Amino acid sequence: xxxxxxxxxxxxxxxxxxxxxxxxxxxxxxxxxxxxxxxxxxxxxxxxxxxxxxxxxxxxxxxxxxxxxxxxxxxxxxxxxxxxxxxxxxxxxxxxxxxxxxxxxxxxxxxxxxxxxxxxxxxxxxxxxxxxxxxxxxxxxxxxxxxxxxxxxxxxxxxxxxxxxxxxxxxxxxxxxxxxxxxxxxxxxxxxxxxxxxxxxxxxxxxxxxxxxxxxxxxxxxxxxxxxxxxxxxxxxxxxxxxxxxxxxxxxxxxxxxxxxxxxxxxxxxxxxxxxxxxxxxxxxxxxxxxxxxxxxxxxxxxxxxxxxxxxxxxxxxxxxxxxxxxxxxxxx
Ligand code: PHE
Numbered sequence: 308x309x310x311x312x313x314x315x316x317x318x319x320x321x322x323x324x325x326x327x328x329x330x331x332x333x334x335x336x337x338x339x340x341x342x343x344x345x346x347x348x349x350x351x352x353x354x355x356x357x358x359x360x361x362x363x364x365x366x367x368x369x370x371x372x373x374x375x376x377x378x379x380x381x382x383x384x385x386x387x388x389x390x391x392x393x394x395x396x397x398x399x400x401x402x403x404x405x406x407x408x409x410x411x412x413x414x415x416x417x418x419x420x421x422x423x424x425x426x427x428x429x430x431x432x433x434x435x436x437x438x439x440x441x442x443x444x445x446x447x448x449x450x451x452x453x454x455x456x457x458x459x460x461x462x463x464x465x466x467x468x469x470x471x472x473x474x475x476x477x478x479x480x481x482x483x484x485x486x487x488x489x490x491x492x493x494x495x496x497x498x499x500x501x502x503x504x505x506x507x508x509x510x511x512x513x514x515x516x517x518x519x520x521x522x523x524x525x526x527x528x529x530x531x532x533x534x535x536x537x538x539x540x541x542x543x544x545x546x547x548x549x550x551x552x553x554x555x556x557x558x559x560x561x562x563x564x565x566x567x568x569x570x571x572x573x574x575x576x577x578x579x580x581x582x583x584x585x586x587x588x589x590x591x592x593x594x595x596x597x598x599x600x601x602x603x604x605x606x607x608x609x610x611x612x613x614x615x616x617x618x619x620x621x622x623x624x625x626x627x628x629x630x631x632x633x634x635x636x637x638x639x640x
């Protein structure tokens with residue numbers, strides 16, 4: 308019987324070595340080591356042996372045979388699993404250098420172009436760039452800017468409210484001026500900063516207004532800053548951004564956060580004017596909200612629309628088309 312077992316073991320090992328798929332492997336396992344397999348069948352025949360010693364000896368040979376076949380089967384199973392994994396890796400490999408089609412290269416949107424040029428011009432004049440959050444608290448958007456609750460100037464800002472916290476306490480910022488307060492709170496003066504970003508007003512879109520647009524804020528805080536510094540800075544910016552043939556003027560106006568306040572216009576070489584934005588000397592209450600002592604520090608601020616600049620520069624007559632998905636428009640610039 309031992310001879311028979313050894314022969315069956317050898318046969319099983321040959322068959323296991325010969326299988327070429329996981330399915331064939333399972334079949335051969337069932338037919339050899341499995342419950343109804345050839346090797347397992349010897350176990351049932353042990354009972355027929357009369358002597359205990361013989362039963363033990365033959366039993367050990369059966370166990371050996373099954374263990375050897377099992378080890379061979381396990382080795383084959385691992386081999387198949389590795390092959391599957393290797394094939395999968397090869398199939399899923401991504402060649403990052405592969406060129407699938409000739410790439411088409413886009414370019415920045417005209418508003419992005421204007422934004423970047425404004426940053427270039429102002430950093431050239433010595434300003435640093437800061438950014439603040441688009442979702443603001445009432446405090447930063449209004450109160451710290453000298454617009455306490457129920458201040459009439461709030462009604463000029465058609466505000467989008469965010470459903471968060473106490474009703475009315477969270478807004479989509481209506482201008483970039485709240486970033487002035489954040490900069491004052493975080494940067495020790497002197498401060499020469501510009502703050503570009505997206506702003507929101509609950510307005511019906513028309514040729515000159517959109518509910519989402521962009522502004523750039525300027526803030527200078529130093530000792531002995533006067534209105535002359537504001538006028539000089541606007542003039543230097545005008546020449547650097549628009550060209551030598553352009554000039555600027557300030558017109559008296561009102562903003563709660565500046566005193567005195569002025570709107571500023573740019574004069575084209577042909578003598579016509581572009582109304583650009585608001586400006587003024589930072590109000591003492593605003594300096595205080597920013598954590599600065601108005602006896603020690605003074606400054607000016609200004610703010611204007613970036614979309615408006617892009618519109619002017621490219622002679623776009625309806626601001627809405629700048630955000631349309633019409634590639635014929637976008638690809639012109
Ligand atoms: N925040 C003002 C606006 O949105 C513009 C402004 C900025 C005016 C800074 C004065 C100083 O209209």
